Amino acid sequence: MNDLIETDTPDDIPSDAPLPPGLYIVATPIGNLGDLSPRAASILSRAETIAVEDSRVTAKLLNRIGVKRAMTPYHDHNADKVRPGLIERMGRSAVALVSDAGTPLISDPGYKLVRDARAAGHDVTTIPGPCAAIAALTLAGLPTDRFFFLGFLPSKEKARADAIAEVAAIRATLIFYESGPRLGAMLAALHDSLGNRDAAVVREITKTYEEAVTGTLSALAERYAEQGPKGEIVVVVGPPGEAPVASAADADALLIEALKRLPAAKAAGEVAKATGLPRRDLYVRATALKGED
Structure with a gap:
């Protein structure tokens, strides 16, 4: 890899000075608040407006770093209505985008805000940091040279089976998000469609009860058949084995x-x-x- 090169960025300006106008995509902790980077804290303390998934969640983070800022809810249910106002605001002030946890745009509607901000000619800056999908991949002990993130599978049985079938032949590690109550059925569906691959159920990443349970899909489906665990869950599934040579x-x-x-x-x-x-x-x-x- 190339040596790191220091460059001038908008947040090189004095910490008490306002940020240049534009959109700032800020990754926030997925559990442990100590994972908020100094750069992310600086951006959040200087942005005029923070677009948030849930103001109650972000308020706890801002309180941790001693920041009071205007928050604008921006989520699946109001994004189309709120987005034009945020785009207009970016032309004259700094707008920070955060999700409840992790990196914005991963399984949320933030990409449309980035797309429209660029179309309007506004600067877009990313402040990278925690991401549950990548963190789970590092804990799972499965191949990392190629991976495919799929987010949440559909809840209905047929739609879920169809979605899994679409990726069954992909020679890459698969990464999914899931909730505790749906975990058992989801693992059983993965086993039915993908066979008995190696997999991991990773939960509560960076929190007190962080764990990565590894095994085959059949073993994991049996373990969680009766009751799924609490907390935020990532399921990581290894790639398929080598295909048999055609006769x-x-x-x-x-x-x-x-x-x-x-x-x-x-x-x-x-x-x-x-x-x-x-x-x-x-x-x-x-x-x-x-x-x-």
Whole structure:
């Protein structure tokens, strides 16, 4: 990695000076208030307005750092109505965006505020920090080279099964958010669709009762079948194992289907991509199959 380079940023100005106008995306603690960075505290103490998910939650954080600031509720239910006013305000003052916990825009409507702020020509600055999905990934002991964040799955059984099926073949670790009462059914659905992969249930990250319970999906589904644990929960599921090598019969079946739509060369390429078999060998076989018609 490159060496860190210090650069001038809007918060290099004196701590008692107002911030330049624009939008400031501020990550806040996911549990332990000690995780609020000095930079985040500085931004929150100087922003003219703070857009919050729940003012009661953010008030506790602001009280911890001795800050009193105007808070504007901004959440799923009022975002479309409130957003234009916040965009207008950014043209003349600093607006900070926070969620109840962690990094804004992750499973919340904040991205629309960023999009519209940029469209209006306002500066957008991020103040990075805690994120439950990334923290859980570090605790799970599962592959981290590729991961796919999916947030909360649908609550209805069929919609949930369909959502899981869409990602079943992705060769990456999967990260989900979930609540305690839904955890058992969610783990059972993951097992039904994904098989018995390694997984972890991570909860109460950075808090007193933080834990990461690891095991197979079947074991975890059985553990939480009767009652889910309390607290904020992240489920991390390992990637699928190596796919079995396609047999000659499988390859022939795929080629026969592809040849109904494509010439031999393109059919061979399609099947090679699907099976990992050598394209040249598949082309020879596709030509032979065409000659047998």
